[in-house]
Amino acid sequence: MSRTLSRPARYAALGAVLALGLTACATADAEPEASATASAEEHDEDGHDHDEEESESGSTEQASATPRLVMTYDGGIVVVDANSLEVEADIALDGFNRLNSLGDGRHVAVSTTGGFQILDAGTWSQAHGDHYHYYTGEISLTDLMVEAETPGHVVVHDGYSILFDDGTGHVSAFYTSDWTHMVEEGHLDVVREYDAEEAHHGVAVLTEEGELLVTIGNEDGRTGAMLLDEDDEVIASTDQCPGVHGETAFTNAEGEDLLMVGCENGAVVFHGDHVHYFTAGEDYARTGNLYSSEGSNIVVGDLKTDPEGGINLSEIVLLDTANETRTVVDPFDGADAEYTWRDIRRGDDGEILVLGTDGTLRVLDEATGDVVSAIPVVDEWEVPVEWQTAHPAVEVLAGMAYVTEPATGEVHIVDYVEGELWKSVEVGVEMNEIAGVTG
Known part of the structure; x- marks a missing residue:
């Protein structure tokens, strides 16, 4: 996205961005016959005639895309407009619930009792010849x-949405473009399934070539990951990735399609039929979450060096997939601050965003790890003992950073390009998890 755009222009430009990158519009006329390994792009071309689609009943056409934020709190879910931060819906739902965007710009998977329940954020774009129409409708x-016995990770990649059940080790993959159709029809159309040998807290990624990356583990721990072909035959594997957790899938600046997972001794990247290790060289140096940016060689990882420590972290790692180097960085440039995995994200141009306990959002250069700007956003806060406890989180959407402040019930919009806080609005709940949809 252009660095010269003003804040309002960035929101208006989102429609143009979606017109280039949206994989499918919101509705589907018929479910096509498709093999489990067909790409979502092929599925879309074969099964959906977008020019003949009509908007849903009860919808309102908008001048541009309407991005929204979905947030959980103790007792429910709120959906807010990403520009005004006005509350559009408040849905009661008991329990501690987690959120994952499903990749179609509209739907969110809510990890709750019984499995992944699908939330319709009521905002979507629809292709019409050489342009798009934009709509909003009922949120539900x-x-x-x-x-799922224990709903776990959700991954969106290559036009697929892949869900992992930690309680059984079952993997189910869906065409990302099919969520509206499946909601309307009230049934699921699974395009690929896999059952791990033993249940564990795992993750899976499906590529358009039909290759499936899946973790290896059991109730006693996790040891590695393997890449399977479309017939579930092993292409490459590793058992030297203890505590495997987190993943990222992207194309780097060299044009390589890479799959990566984090380990307690570094990280592992799958290069086709072989693996490469980013070894930490320490007994314990856990990278549990990875953050990539399309077209960038640098993958950012969080870093935990005390196996007995909590969720408070003070360093990050930069993993250069072209030069195969690993660099440890202090994102706070010597300041007394910490963060959790909820407080680190990538900007649209690969920037590294880290929110510290000192209340400051720092923007780091991805190549050097140097702090480019430091933006005061929230009051000082403490990292909780339990990860489920509400604490500030960061989400990037439509060229802006959104920072939650559960202590005050506020959401803050940060212009991380210009380096300033733009807007703060009290939503009225102690928000916990956050996910964005582009509309």
């Missing part, structure tokens, strides 16, 4: 559920 927690 739908009846569609991907059943």
